[in-house]
Amino acid sequence: xxxxxxxxxxxxxxxxxxxxxxxxxxxxxxxxxxxxxxxxxxxxxxxxxxxxxxxxxxxxxxxxxxxxxxxxxxxxxxxxxxxxxxxxxxxxxxxxxxxxxxxxxxxxxxxxxxxxxxxxxxxxxxxxxxxxxxxxxxxxxxxxxxxxxxxxxxxxxxxxxxxxxxxxxxxxxxxxxxxxxxxxxxxxxxxxxxxxxxxxxxxxxxxxxxxxxxxxxxxxxxxx
Amino acid sequence: xxxxxxxxxxxxxxxxxxxxxxxxxxxxxxxxxxxxxxxxxxxxxxxxxxxxxxxxxxxxxxxxxxxxxxxxxxxxxxxxxxxxxxxxxxxxxxxxxxxxxxxxxxxxxxxxxxxxxxxxxxxxxxxxxxxxxxxxxxxxxxxxxxxxxxxxxxxxxxxxxxxxxxxxxxxxxxxxxxxxxxxxxxxxxxxxxxxxxxxxxxxxxxxxxxxxxxxxxxxxxxxxxxxxxxxxxxxxxxxxxxxxxxxxxxxxxxxxxxxxxxxxxxxxxxxxxxxxxxxxxxxxxxxxxxxxxxxxxxxxxxxxxxxxxxxxxxxxxxxxxxxxxxxxxxxxxxxxxxxxxxxxxxxxxxxxxxxxxxxxxxxxxxx
Numbered sequence: 088x089x090x091x092x093x094x095x096x097x098x099x100x101x102x103x104x105x106x107x108x109x110x111x112x113x114x115x116x117x118x119x120x121x122x123x124x125x126x127x128x129x130x131x132x133x134x135x136x137x138x139x140x141x142x143x144x145x146x147x148x149x150x151x152x153x154x155x156x157x158x159x160x161x162x163x164x165x166x167x168x169x170x171x172x173x174x175x176x177x178x179x180x181x182x183x184x185x186x187x188x189x190x191x192x193x194x195x196x197x198x199x200x201x202x203x204x205x206x207x208x209x210x211x212x213x214x215x216x217x218x219x220x221x222x223x224x225x226x227x228x229x230x231x232x233x234x235x236x237x238x239x240x241x242x243x244x245x246x247x248x249x250x251x252x253x254x255x256x257x258x259x260x261x262x263x264x265x266x267x268x269x270x271x272x273x274x275x276x277x278x279x280x281x282x283x284x285x286x287x288x289x290x291x292x293x294x295x296x297x298x299x300x301x302x303x304x305x306x307x308x309x310x311x
Numbered sequence: 312x313x314x315x316x317x318x319x320x321x322x323x324x325x326x327x328x329x330x331x332x333x334x335x336x337x338x339x340x341x342x343x344x345x346x347x348x349x350x351x352x353x354x355x356x357x358x359x360x361x362x363x364x365x366x367x368x369x370x371x372x373x374x375x376x377x378x379x380x381x382x383x384x385x386x387x388x389x390x391x392x393x394x395x396x397x398x399x400x401x402x403x404x405x406x407x408x409x410x411x412x413x414x415x416x417x418x419x420x421x422x423x424x425x426x427x428x429x430x431x432x433x434x435x436x437x438x439x440x441x442x443x444x445x446x447x448x449x450x451x452x453x454x455x456x457x458x459x460x461x462x463x464x465x466x467x468x469x470x471x472x473x474x475x476x477x478x479x480x481x482x483x484x485x486x487x488x489x490x491x492x493x494x495x496x497x498x499x500x501x502x503x504x505x506x507x508x509x510x511x512x513x514x515x516x517x518x519x520x521x522x523x524x525x526x527x528x529x530x531x532x533x534x535x536x537x538x539x540x541x542x543x544x545x546x547x548x549x550x551x552x553x554x555x556x557x558x559x560x561x562x563x564x565x566x567x568x569x570x571x572x573x574x575x576x577x578x579x580x581x582x583x584x585x586x587x588x589x590x591x592x593x594x595x596x597x598x599x600x601x602x603x604x605x606x607x608x609x610x611x612x613x614x615x616x617x618x619x620x621x622x623x624x625x626x627x628x629x630x631x632x633x634x635x636x637x638x639x640x641x642x643x644x645x646x647x648x649x650x651x652x653x654x655x656x657x658x659x660x661x662x663x664x665x666x667x668x669x670x671x672x673x674x675x676x677x678x
Binding site for chain 1: 312313315316319320322323582583585586587588589590591592593596671672675
């Protein structure tokens, strides 16, 4: 394994049981993501990229194989420890934004911080909010924000705990072209300015083009 | 931050929050009103008995002290007691329930009763004069039934003529001549209890002992002070049991209301629970959120219930002041609150566990 890799995946298998049928979602995935890299995993629906996203993010356990995030092998972690890992090491950006609808944008960000029991926000967080262009919209609830604004709040929320990796699952899937480009540009700027490691899942080759490197997934395996 | 989320969630679904708190409030009000009614009726009975001015009350040896069973005692004991040393007056009282009501009608020899009692304070009319069917009612009964002096009222299948309306507070709300009530109820020569006035009230305890020795096996003497002190919920096992049944029902109602409310909330908020899990919320945190919501619902329900109990009291006292007496029971506020909170917390446990066990990926995919 490369010592500079912040994400190391080796021979990863994931099998789901659906009724009496075993579904092999991942069939031996190997992947390295370097610290500070912006990597895109591209592939059609059903290729297993979302399953990979969930396992790397600690939302699901692997059936077999190793997933090492920032030096911690997820295979050895209990549910509780995986949850703790999500608090500190992973920031999620989802296709459907997934903001808590009853809280303002500011409180959505604060909630992530409260759950991780983290002290003050990073020193450059104000700068990040400026970059995301949401400083004036922080006191609004999600229903008062546009899709692009909601996704930018979700990015701020994902970054507030200074995660080792930012995982983005189809972050532009619900956005129009203009907002999609803005969000992708923000992700690329973030990566360049703060060396934030980003792993983005998409099926859109145009979105994938914003990354440093793209790998393709098909039938549960990665093709470089 | 978690507390803010709890409050915002409750505010966001304000109709459900309000309805849930209201139902918990009705449950709290039921407990407070039931206790207030029980105490109110007992205190009212005790006060009216005390106001007779008697020092000692004699009841059948076999009966319960607080029993109001009709005519278990021969009225021949009355003249016998009147002859005892230090007894200045003895008056027999017959109590009979008025049908389909918890109201009692008292039969008493009114001129004799006036000798031991500070007397009835008539607001209008007076005691029956040469009218065996004369009826004295108190102001509460007159107000509830819109009666005035001269009206005829049928009770115990017998027409009575209202001759006087008195202030409430002595004997029962309906007082008639003893012999007429004995006749009307088929209790000829029978009475319920005997009120005794002493020449020196300081001798009460001594005389109670003397009378109990003298009448052993027939009558039981008890000082008015002791009798009044027994007018408590704790001394009426059936009432106590009834209250516990209501309390248990209240816990069940609180449990069901909060259970349904929280269960629906968990179903509705599946995606939000998934978001919290993705952000790193531990199962305990998820359960804690629902427990706190249930607690707030119950606490709000307690406040609503206390306010409603004042409303219920005002309503009861306005509509049926003669039949029911209610008092405020602030010592039961924390108890009823505790019952509501217990029910609510029990109701939040299963939905909380369900939420905590939810799979984060499935929850995030929920629409």
